[in-house]
Amino acid sequence: MDRILACNETTEAYGLRLTEAQAQALVHTRTASLKDTRRIEFGSETVNKLILAVCDSPYVTQENYEETLHEWICLFYDMKNATWDRISDDDLIGFMAAAWNGICCGSTELLAEQAMELAEHIRCGNDISSFLGKEE
DSSP: OHHHHHTHHHHGGGTOOOOHHHHHHHHHHHHHHHHHTTOOOSSOOHHHHHHHHHTTOTTOOHHHHHHHHHHHHHHHHHHHHHTTTOSOHHHHHHHHHHHHHTTTTTOHHHHHHHHHHHHHHHHTTOOHHHHHHHHO
């Protein structure tokens, strides 16, 4: 939780700040998502990386910041499973941020659709770079 709150130093420049209660809720979402996806993660910075990836988005405001993070956390772990862990965490987060700010225009629903298309692409034996090339 302290590491999540430390992100406030960066996110405040974008008008975004998490309270202790919000940070605790994000920790609970992460724990529940790991349990739901039957994943184990030790000493991860995943939530922090997601925070830093979304904080500069024009589609995120203080009003939707926490909700967006909850959705991104769940989607991230679902995608790790759906892509059979063939994409690094950083590449997946980069994809999420680029799609969110680009083709998805800040829509979590559209981001989830793009993510499922990526997962199918990966499961067919392709890599993320060929999917990204398709999107350009």
